[in-house]
Amino acid sequence: MGYLKLPKLLSDGCVLQREQKINIWGWAAPESVITVGIQGIEANTRASSSGSWKIQVGPLEAGGPFSLSVASSEDDTTRLIHQCYVGDVFLCSGQSNMELPMDMVKIRFPEEFDHCDDLLRNYKIVPEVQFEQSLDDHVEASWCGCNNTTIGDFSALAYFYGKELRETLNVPVGIVDASLGGSPIEAWLDHETVRHILPAMRQLQGYESDALAQKRHEESLADIREWRNQLGREKMDAAVVHDRDNLSWNQVSIPATLSQLGYPGFNGLVYLKKNIFLPFTFDSSRKASLHLGTLLDVDTTYVNGSAIGSSDNQYIQRDYDIDSGILHPGMNTIVVSLACENSNGRVTTGKRLSLDTVDRSYDLAGSWNFAVAHSMQTPCPAEDFIQWKPTVLYNGMLHPCLPMTAKAVLWYQGESNTAFPDDYEALMTSLIMSWRSQMENPQLPFYMIQLPGFKIDNPEDGGWAGVRNAQLHTALNLDNVETIVALDCGEWNDLHPKDKLTLGKRLAQAVLAQCFGIGRWNPVLPKEWTISERTGLKAPRAWHIEISFGEGAGSVQTLDGLAPGEFVFAWRDGSRQVVPASIHENTVVLDVNAGRKPDYVDYAYSSCPERGLLSDEYGTPVTPFIIDVAHSILCA
Numbered sequence: 001m002g003y004l005k006l007p008k009l010l011s012d013g014c015v016l017q018r019e020q021k022i023n024i025w026g027w028a029a030p031e032s033v034i035t036v037g038i039q040g041i042e043a044n045t046r047a048s049s050s051g052s053w054k055i056q057v058g059p060l061e062a063g064g065p066f067s068l069s070v071a072s073s074e075d076d077t078t079r080l081i082h083q084c085y086v087g088d089v090f091l092c093s094g095q096s097n098m099e100l101p102m103d104m105v106k107i108r109f110p111e112e113f114d115h116c117d118d119l120l121r122n123y124k125i126v127p128e129v130q131f132e133q134s135l136d137d138h139v140e141a142s143w144c145g146c147n148n149t150t151i152g153d154f155s156a157l158a159y160f161y162g163k164e165l166r167e168t169l170n171v172p173v174g175i176v177d178a179s180l181g182g183s184p185i186e187a188w189l190d191h192e193t194v195r196h197i198l199p200a201m202r203q204l205q206g207y208e209s210d211a212l213a214q215k216r217h218e219e220s221l222a223d224i225r226e227w228r229n230q231l232g233r234e235k236m237d238a239a240v241v242h243d244r245d246n247l248s249w250n251q252v253s254i255p256a257t258l259s260q261l262g263y264p265g266f267n268g269l270v271y272l273k274k275n276i277f278l279p280f281t282f283d284s285s286r287k288a289s290l291h292l293g294t295l296l297d298v299d300t301t302y303v304n305g306s307a308i309g310s311s312d313n314q315y316i317q318r319d320y321d322i323d324s325g326i327l328h329p330g331m332n333t334i335v336v337s338l339a340c341e342n343s344n345g346r347v348t349t350g351k352r353l354s355l356d357t358v359d360r361s362y363d364l365a366g367s368w369n370f371a372v373a374h375s376m377q378t379p380c381p382a383e384d385f386i387q388w389k390p391t392v393l394y395n396g397m398l399h400p401c402l403p404m405t406a407k408a409v410l411w412y413q414g415e416s417n418t419a420f421p422d423d424y425e426a427l428m429t430s431l432i433m434s435w436r437s438q439m440e441n442p443q444l445p446f447y448m449i450q451l452p453g454f455k456i457d458n459p460e461d462g463g464w465a466g467v468r469n470a471q472l473h474t475a476l477n478l479d480n481v482e483t484i485v486a487l488d489c490g491e492w493n494d495l496h497p498k499d500k501l502t503l504g505k506r507l508a509q510a511v512l513a514q515c516f517g518i519g520r521w522n523p524v525l526p527k528e529w530t531i532s533e534r535t536g537l538k539a540p541r542a543w544h545i546e547i548s549f550g551e552g553a554g555s556v557q558t559l560d561g562l563a564p565g566e567f568v569f570a571w572r573d574g575s576r577q578v579v580p581a582s583i584h585e586n587t588v589v590l591d592v593n594a595g596r597k598p599d600y601v602d603y604a605y606s607s608c609p610e611r612g613l614l615s616d617e618y619g620t621p622v623t624p625f626i627i628d629v630a631h632s633i634l635c636a
Contacts, residue, residue, distance in 0.1 A: 003051075004028045004072045004080055007136070008123075009404055012082050013143035015121050015174025017089045018062040022405035025054035026070065027136075033073035038066055038084070047072075052136070054403060060086045062171040064119075085119065087172030088165065089406045092158045093188060093398065094413035096181030096315070096496055097449070102159055103152035105498045107319055112159070113152070118145035119172040120162045122154050127180045128396030129387045131210050134190070138400050143174075155179065157412060157449075160504025161511075168512055176404070178397045184416040185427045186390035188398055190438075193430050199420075200390040213386045220384035227380045228339065231269045233300075236373050237337050240271050241305045247271065247371035254368045255293065255353065257346040261370065265343045268375040272336040272347070274368045276355055280329040286358045288327055290334065292318035293351025294494065297380075298339040304332055315495050317351070327357070334364075341380035348456065350493045388416070402438045408515060409435065410507065412449040414467040415495065421466025428474045432481060445480045445515060447507060450623065452490025452497050453608035464607040465624060469635070472623050476634075482510055482523070485621040488559055492608050506620065524549050524556070524614070524622045531629055533597070543569075545590040545601060547627070554617035556586050564588055565612025568605065569598035570626075576602075581612075588614070600635065601627040 006026040016022050016038075024036050028047045036043050036055055045055040064085030071079045092098055106113060126140035144150045151159065158175045165173050180187075186200045194200045207213040239245040258266045290308060292301065295318055300310040304327065309320030334355070338345060347353075353364040386392065417424050428448070436444045450468045458464060475481040484507050491497040513521035527550035534542040549556055558564055564581035567590060579592040590601070604613065604624035614622035626635035 008141045015085045017405040018086045021056045021058045025403045027051045028072045029074035035071045037069045085172035089174040091176045091406045092410045093178045095183045098412035099179040105156045108498045116147040120146040123176045129392045130395035134395045134399035156500035160501045164508035187393040194390045217386045223381035241302045249369045249371045252370040255347040255349045269373040271371045274334045276332045282329045284328045288322040288357045290320045291352045294348045296346045297341040300337045302335040408445040418463030424470035452486040455492040455608035458607045465605045524616045547588045549586045559613045562612045566604040566609040568602040570600040
């Protein structure tokens with residue numbers, strides 16, 4: 001006897017792409033005849049000698065639910081009938097800013113958690129690492145509609161994007177979420193592509209099998225556990241929260257870095273303590289919440305001796321719920337046990353620090369008590385993140401998606417490739433060409449989210465700006481590839497900016513215009529530019545530059561209403577000079593006194609450009625760019 005099986009992507013509740021022929025695939029007894037039926041359409045194919053099969057059906061009309069039936073000639077009693085919807089399907093991939101779930105932005109968008117829409121459907125792929133082979137089906141994944149119990153797992157960007165499409169198109173929208181925080185682009189490339197990339201192949205040395213990779217990963221985790229055990233944290237926490245410690249306490253001002261507190265490069269265990277007086281009318285039966293922003297690196301936080309939360313992720317906001325009965329009228333004590341593992345401990349500046357009760361918010365910034373409990377000679381050993389190695393996410397997460405038919409790919413990645421920005425355009429081009437080929441759609445639209453502004457822990461070494469530039473030029477050099485500017489959606493002190501609403505709507509605007517012919521999308525780039533020298537007694541070398549954005553840009557403006565900022569003259573010897581600018585309709589004018597003619601004119605070419613950012617008349621930001629003055633081209 002054989003078996004009949006469909007992939008998890010075609011399980012109950014799946015969304016199929018409308019108005020074009022789509023793939024249905026699966027496995028059955030070798031050489032058996034497979035019959036597929038949906039919307040009154042019936043098609044047949046024969047399974048291969050290995051039992052795999054694939055057939056095209058359609059085009060299908062939007063709506064649902066419909067019955068997708070699959071039968072095998074091997075056994076007349078075997079028939080699979082799955083409920084499915086037909087609408088528009090989007091493959092969403094990348095790293096943490098694509099993966100960032102709605103649960104992580106709940107404080108900013110609480111009203112969204114009342115939104116229920118069974119036709120906005122999510123297929124979340126649980127991360128799976130594979131070194132040896134490409135999987136044909138996902139190990140763990142399933143479809144669900146959007147409701148108050150499932151929305152927290154939706155990618156925030158994909159949710160806001162999908163919600164906008166649902167409201168405009170009124171058809172089912174399927175989000176296939178193949179993303180993982182921290183993943184470099186190489187992890188999403190197939191082995192055939194990677195074998196031509198020497199640095200990537202070097203990363204795979206010593207990871208020739210899944211078993212060997214897992215062994216190395218577990219060894220790294222054991223080293224981390226041993227380092228953390230040496231802190232003696234559990235015993236010291238108990239002493240501190242019960243006032244039985246003999247530590248030397250000092251008053252400090254928080255937020256701050258440990259370097260600012262006099263401990264540069266510190267690794268070890270420290271404590272922060274603050275007393276908060278609540279009025280005698282305070283109702284201790286009511287819940288409250290504590291907000292500490294982001295902390296480096298690993299915290300356990302206590303209120304009145306009760307542990308209320310802990311995290312080992314420096315990028316996660318410490319927004320902790322305080323159960324009823326923990327707080328009480330009078331004096332209350334907050335203790336933060338903070339393990340600094342990588343020589344850069346801190347309470348991050350610019351974040352919300354507060355204790356929030358039902359009727360009042362208490363600002364926690366300012367004076368805290370601080371003590372050092374244990375100093376370590378070395379940083380904590382690093383985890384061997386095998387899930388970030390080349391090919392492994394392609395094998396375990398992406399490859400099972402390739403037979404599906406999708407409307408477009410949405411890609412938000414690049415943060416983990418900023419160390420080598422010059423390589424990114426070639427890598428991104430390879431990924432697009434490879435995925436298009438394997439999905440049998442040479443014109444499959446790709447939408448790349450450009451990196452947002454980010455400053456903290458981010459050296460101004462050209463990496464962040466270089467990846468943005470590579471993303472731009474990938475789009476300029478390939479058909480049906482677009483970049484979505486995210487400069488105004490970033491947070492200077494957070495790798496994971498929370499405003500995925502603005503970005504999701506902007507992404508939807510581009511897709512609706514380009515894929516459905518609805519609305520407008522006209523990315524603004526310099527169309528032409530001139531440079532001339534002006535002479536005079538006061539300015540013997542004055543340069544006049546006009547950069548025109550063309551009639552389609554309408555009236556160029558700035559997002560903050562100030563004069564245009566972020567323009568720089570640059571020379572091949574590395575010299576740079578910030579220059580003022582002004583706007584005249586759709587043209588930016590630079591009149592600058594400089595000793596020599598610039599080789600380049602940069603706009604917003606830095607990690608976190610913020611002042612006077614250009615936009616079109618609709619508020620869509622202009623992408624960063626570099627003009628090569630000598631060759632009169634946009635630089636790649």
